[in-house]
Amino acid sequence: MRAFHSARRVGVARQVTFYASLVLVLAFFLFPFFWMIINSFKTNERIQEYPPAWAFAPTTGNFQDVFRQTPFLRHAGNSLIVALGSVGLGLALGLPAAYGIARYRFHRVGVAILACRMIPGVSFLLPWFIVFRSLGLLDTYTGLVIAHLIITVPLITWIMLSFFEEVPVELEEAARIDGCSPWGAFFRVALPLVRSGVAAAAILALIFCWNHFLLPLILAGPRTKTLPVVVYSFMAFDELNLGGVYASATLITMPVLAMTLLVQRHFVRGLLIGGVKG
Amino acid sequence: MKRSLRFVELPRFGGPVLIGILLVALAMPAASQPRFDWKQAQGTEIRVLALRAWFTDHFKERLPEFERLTGIKVIFEDYPEDALRQKLAVEMAARNRAIDLFHTGTSFEGRRFFTSGWYADLNPLIRDPSATSPDWDSSDFFDSVWAAQRFGDLQVSVPLQAVTQVLFYRKDLFEAAGVRPPGTLDELEEAARRLHQPPAVYGFTSRGRRTQAPYSWAHFLYAHGGSWLSPEGGAGIASPAAVSATARYARILRSFGDPGVADNGPIEVQTLFAQGRAAMILDAASWAGVFDNPDRSRVVGKWAVSAAPRGLAGVTYELWAWSMAISPFSQKKRAAWLFLQWATSKEMQRPLQVRGFPMPRNSLWADPEWRAKVEPSWLHTVLLQFRTAKPIGHPPVVAAAEVIDAVGTAISRTLAGGDPKAELDAAARTMNALLR
């Protein structure tokens, strides 16, 4: 299809229109990032100027504020621990499940897992809060990792389902004939074939975990608070520290964007498989 | 006591010097009173669920002193107002033992928390000489503010400030336009009209957000002769007085407020005035500290204060205060109390008073250093209002949040052009259902 289009004659005017539209589209989608980063280097006064200041003396004061007022790196660490933990556990649960559903046609279990995504996160808060409190899991990494499974397991299962369906049964059957156990067929034959899918699913799950706000708002405490909650509480009571708000927004978004840029191939694949085949 | 003052005035890095002086002072025979054991709970760790605010920042800065004094480790968790309330609700509902102290606005949630048993009674601790340092002096607090933290026989919290609503205005703009500060609501409207020069300066702006508007609106309600509850105990918010108050509030804001008024919370109102964009605001007297801070304010020295304007039915000044309470589920009430009294001691509250934030202690208001630099119109107005200000309640019902939201929605819709009577009637229906 692509080749078809580019093979057709396109005049210079159409080329120009195309690139112009492209620039407009990019400008629209990328402007808020530009604005976020620029404003994190402005002082509070200049942020509130109107008309907005395009040229100004940059300051790193806002970033200093953020690091001074909150143990930002520790909270970033929390976000990372919870995300990695939840993705790790999610893979442990979701990979075999996706394989089982694909290979052995457990459609109903599959639907049940995917239906989890339809449940509003809010409905988990109070029951989990009560259970976690009795089990002493509040404000612990364990508790948060378990809670975030509601994000990672359905996502990983959903994406891996399509990948596993593509693995030819013959390969596994051949392995089985050679004396391989079912687990062996999964672990040593199927899994290596869907490596890129695993990468895609894992990265997608990591990013969505990192970005999550509602669960840590209620279930985390001072020790395990994650970044989105920290960023939100920058909206102070008696001072509107806009510079700090922009700076912390930049700081929290940068790792995710960097991750995305580095692994965009996998990210895109994950989205596509999840979307197209889902 | 002299020892305590020295404790506060030394620079922070004089830690060892500090302790040295303390030891010397303790050894002096002049220290005749029995020493209070600050270290009685050392080694404990306590957790405070706090409001993101100037007083919280102050506590956090001075935490190392507390830890040296008592050996107690304090973990602070601060959130903006609405998120704090939500977190508190969840933790209290689940009777979580992990919280020891929390900030509370007794005017708003006091009745609910008291009815639910979510405040620990501080009286036993206050009356126990081994628990309370003799310097703490609970009689130093303003009677009305102290009493506002009492429900039934329980003293539920200790006040962190003493606030009433005053009219902040730009004296430079008023002088330039030849306008006098308004004494009545009609004069307020007129002054706003004269000074309204959008987009540089807005005549008068206030809180418009659903969960916040009723606080500022309440002044108009009282000035028009209305009240939250009717004489029979039902909803009073749909009375003719309430309707006219709402119509006026909405009219003034629609005509002279900033374009974002429907979304304004306390932060926005404060920022607008501090940035010089509002000629007048009617809000918490405690904000003087913000307007005097050259790092945050462009109107240092340009503002003055006058009493909240009268209406046809006179005027009622309301008193409220953020305070700190101990959780009844805490297992470390003694340690929590040590922190609470330290945080609300004269020594800890004095620096805030000097910075311009009104503290609830009589002795601090006589402080000469502060008296020398306080804006005279502010002092005069606040003292005047404190004389008659009453803690009424925002609103004085248990289901405060729902009533606030209902009224806030009515105000919002009126602001957008709706009919105040119809909107308030709907809000009153909700309120009556809650009062049953």
Next chain:
Amino acid sequence: MSERGAPWLFILPAFFFLVAVVAFPVLYTVAISLTRWSAAVTEPPTWIGLANYADMATASPEFRNALLVSIYFTGVSVAIEIVLGIALAQLLNRDFVGKGLVRTLLLLPVAGTPVAFALVWRNMYNPSYGIMNWFMEQAGLPHQRWLAGISTVIPSLILFDVWQWTPLVMLITLAAMEALPTDPYEAAVIDGAGPVELFRHITLPLIRPAVFAVMALRLMDSFKTFDQIYVTTQGGPGTASQTLILYVFDQAFRYLKIGYASAVIIVLFLMILASNLAVVYLRRAAA
């Protein structure tokens, strides 16, 4: 691992997860939705059957408002995202220099943290000093109240949502377009078809499965949109942007009416389910 037991062992861990982590809260919510329970009092929940649901239907204008706001917000934003996403995919569906980079850059709104974006957009929308009004001025249009106007708040939120999620629709649709065969196109061009006909009669029908898939995905997520609205407007001004999920949040965590809130959650879940089923039905009908 025995032959017979093997399949079950694969799904066992996930199944366990389903039961322990998911089923319990869901059943708990259903159970509580049939009670009157305020978290503010020490009384245990009292059984009231379907009274909460009845209240919702007859005695709660706020619920009706939340329902309408949800439908307005989700309906319009998803519709725009689908149309715009397909249009953008069509635009990008050719070889050009930097295609990979463009695809990556357009991913960023989807990958970023919603809370951070919400704070940025909230400031951009500020009627006094935000840059959106500056853009309006440059375009010769009057200043708007954006998030502070009852009639402009939802369109403002829709714009934000469209900005964030259209790239998702675009990427998925683009991938579908790229996978299409060229034969139908060649045949049609020979028959004299122009670009519009090609799009309408060949591209669109062939990418339909992908479009439906992403529509279902967006519908599901859009009803649950929380961070963005909570951080920007908290449901205001008044209740003009209070979607069902924000309504639930207030009921549960501000008013502590757990029983009633649970009932609303169940209704929200049913709505999400219904919208997904509707898409499945449409997909079958179109095939």
